[in-house]
Amino acid sequence: MSQTVAVLDIGKTNVKLALFDDGRLLWEKSAPNRVLPGPPYPHEDVESAWTFFLDALREAARAHQISAIVPTAHGAAGALIGESDLAAPVMDYEFTGVEVVEPDYAALRPPFAESMSPKLPGGLNLGRQLAYQKWRCPDLFADAKHFVGYPQYWAWRLTGVAASEVTTLGAHADLWAPRRGQPSSLVKALGVDHLLPPLRRAFDPLGPIQPEIAALIGLAPETQVFCGIHDSNASLLPYLVSRQAPFTVLSTGTWVILMCVGLSLDQLDPRDDTLANVDALGRPIACGRFMGGREYAAIAGGGGNPDLDAIERVIASGAMALPCFSGQGGPYAMSRGVIRGDVATRDRAALATLYCALVSDLMLTRLGATTGDLIVEGTFAGNLPFCQTLGALRPTQRVFAARDTAGTARGAAMIAHWPPSYPIAVPTPVDSVSIERLGAHRDAWTAALPSPMSGS
Known part of the structure; x- marks a missing residue:
């Protein structure tokens, strides 16, 4: 049948x-x-x-x-x-x-x-x-x-x-x-x-x-x-049955949802736009979110993904993008996004990639997700420099790219035959790279951040 x-x-x-x-x-x-x-x-x-x-x-x-x-x-x-x-x-x-x-x-x-x-x-x-x-x-x-x-x-x-x-x-x-x-x-x-x-x-x-x-x-x-199921939780399902906690899934699209499995809820802070979602089994999962896909588009202004040379050119120029470019989501939703410095049109995608990696890194740190694998799923999984930059920012964690444009839908399909009896596709490990002056750029970017949003 x-x-x-x-x-x-x-x-x-x-x-x-x-x-x-x-x-x-x-x-x-x-x-x-x-x-x-x-x-x-x-x-x-x-x-x-x-x-x-x-x-x-x-x-x-x-x-x-x-x-x-x-x-x-x-x-x-x-x-x-x-x-x-x-x-x-x-x-x-x-x-x-x-x-x-x-x-x-x-x-x-x-x-x-x-x-x-x-x-x-x-x-x-x-x-x-x-x-x-x-x-x-x-x-x-x-x-x-x-x-x-x-x-x-x-x-x-x-x-x-x-x-x-x-x-x-x-x-x-x-x-x-x-x-x-x-x-x-x-x-x-x-x-x-x-x-x-x-x-x-x-x-x-x-x-x-x-x-x-x-x-x-x-x-x-x-x-x-x-x-039926909430879409970010659908993206999480394949990993709930194939990996041991702790690990974090970055479900990326219009939003970037960081889902930290096996992490305590005690460090969640509404001012950071960190929260608990609830997985399909009814368990609270520590999460963070920002509107990464929309912010990427606003900064990049079109075009494809960059290469690492472009990332390094942006860092060397001293240019940086500071949040927030969507008006919602993340610790700085109440701040107006700004680009400091001059960035060539050809490097706007690199600036956007660097920005989204820095915000992801910041939110992972505030969530306390300092151990365990990082699995990038969705749109940003196809942006290799994003995955490599995130890995360079967090060298003690392994980054994987789930290069599956149907990840959310594929996860949702599992619930019709749960638990799945077929093997779950393994995401691709992302090779570690060294990006010149990335640490200093992160320090300067962090120092320039606005005050976080208020919440209760």
Whole structure:
């Protein structure tokens, strides 16, 4: 019988359908993920994504016998659903207007010691989105029957079954208490406890796909749909079953998420934008984050990856990029990014690479991740000078590059057959290099950093 798993991968920038069989990528297709301006607020273009997935599933089903569907999505989106449709649009987390509720929301928000979730801008705290929807869109909110994470929205749309799941509730949402393994005090204080459906594991099948959808796209009516998982936690899954702690996975794309497995939570500091995410097994994981992909693009201004000679030219010039170029994420989100010194256009990618390596190194140090392997997964794994520079900054740790552009989706596919019975691909070791004057450049860069963001 076919074990082909279709993964619905909903990122901030793109949506993708990818098919896997025993960890092998068989087929994939992607499209841009759009944001609509509103009213009532900027929101995800859910219907365009739905049309894309239906068309892509129909196309894929002509060539492959799909046995299961798994959704995965970024952690800063959730859905208020009614009887048969969305009760309110799925808010875009970059909607800054949500902060109008902050004075009232702050009075209800759990302390960091409980939620392990720092105060973040815009709608990055999912609880703040909920508060805005309840207080500013009461007519829409009144029609809500459930609130679910974004992966679980897609599972609900395919099956009609609503479920809560910890990797999304525990992703800087303010809605989960990781040490206690239960919803945080915010859920009751905000009066939304009745909206959370029963808790299910990411690995749980919610049921077969609804018959009319199966018929529309040509899938077998018994095709199972799984609860789904937060995308960074999907990236982590292959390593949870193939490596011994301690180790750190840098999941890179629009965001760089540093997930430190086997590390104490005691050193986490909201001012650094360090936090605890919750893995698919319900365990809190010490994490840090910054918007590395977007910052890289802002600094580099286009072009490909640099070489080490370009990195050394930037260092020799004394030029440096200081945070923050995205306006969100990391210890310096409240500071305006600046480039000091003159950098040739051909070396802008080198400056961006050096910047992202320095921020990663800084956050690893503040997290206390001084031992164990570093596995770079996602976009930056294809930027060898980034991996080499990170290794040169942290010579006591080994750096590996997981050169797999489908890493998040591949991890998500595992939950349909957990634990996986097939071998997990081993990431490639990155050879150590010496980069002239890198230590002195890091010292100068660190001395020039602005004050960190405030948090609580």
